[in-house]
Amino acid sequence: MPGFVADRLMALDVDQLCGAGAHERSTGRVNHRNGYRPRRWETRAGTVDVQLPKLRKGTYFPEFLEPRRASEKAMTAVILEAYIQGVSTRSVDDLVKAMGMTGISKSQVSRLCVEIDERVDAFLERPLEGEWPYLWPDATYIKVRRSGRIVSVAAIVAVAVNPDGRREVLGIAIQPSEAEVFWDECLRSLADRGLRG
Numbered sequence: 001m002p003g004f005v006a007d008r009l010m011a012l013d014v015d016q017l018c019g020a021g022a023h024e025r026s027t028g029r030v031n032h033r034n035g036y037r038p039r040r041w042e043t044r045a046g047t048v049d050v051q052l053p054k055l056r057k058g059t060y061f062p063e064f065l066e067p068r069r070a071s072e073k074a075m076t077a078v079i080l081e082a083y084i085q086g087v088s089t090r091s092v093d094d095l096v097k098a099m100g101m102t103g104i105s106k107s108q109v110s111r112l113c114v115e116i117d118e119r120v121d122a123f124l125e126r127p128l129e130g131e132w133p134y135l136w137p138d139a140t141y142i143k144v145r146r147s148g149r150i151v152s153v154a155a156i157v158a159v160a161v162n163p164d165g166r167r168e169v170l171g172i173a174i175q176p177s178e179a180e181v182f183w184d185e186c187l188r189s190l191a192d193r194g195l196r197g
Contacts, residue, residue, distance in 0.1 A: 003048040004119060005112075006041065010062050012108050014053045017060065032056045041065055128170055128190065131197025132160035135170075137186065139178050154178050156186050160195075170195065 011022070014033060020026035022033060036051040053060055139154040146153075156178070158171040171190055175182035 001116075001119060001123075002043060003041075003050050005116065006048065006050045006062075006064070008112055008115060009064075010050070010053055010060075012112070013062060014055070014060060015108075017055070031058070039065065124171060125193070128194040128196075130162055132162055132170070132195060133197050134161040135190075135195070136160070137183070139175075144174070154182065156182070158186065158190055163197075 015021045018029060018031040018033065020029040032055070034054040034056045036053055039050050039052050041048045041050050050065070052062070052065075135158060137156060137158045139156045141152050142155050143150050144153055145151075154175045154177055156171075156173045156175055157169060159167060160170050161167050171186065171193075173182075173186045173189070175186070
């Protein structure tokens, strides 16, 4: 997900630098894309492969990839905010600026959020294959905005380990509390997706 969001944010940044979107005919265009170059980004979550856009005139290097820049935290905040409570244009714009990039428009934020939602939904609904003999469901409470109020909700996370020792997050659910009915719902959804072993 960080690689996907980084690639999308760079594409939006290059749209502004070029004065037009990819393959878009525009009288305001001042530059053109010229392919991509691969780059490895070292994060606390591991190495992320990103595609840096190349330009015909000049060069492009996003500030958030510079060494010692604390933008990874802002990138994670964009993804978390998008998943947990939907994203306001202002909050994404602020987070993008914290990464050292220019602000992005409301329509660009909407497109990015739809794409993040699609990716998150695909991850959370993927079939669970193989056996998972160890399962650790746990919950933590987080604050979210609901109907104009800040409320505390339970973020239930299910982590499992397969027989080869590979650990993976199998599911995440945002629930009003840790009541039995919500634990039951989360565990049944894992079983419906194929959890066994």
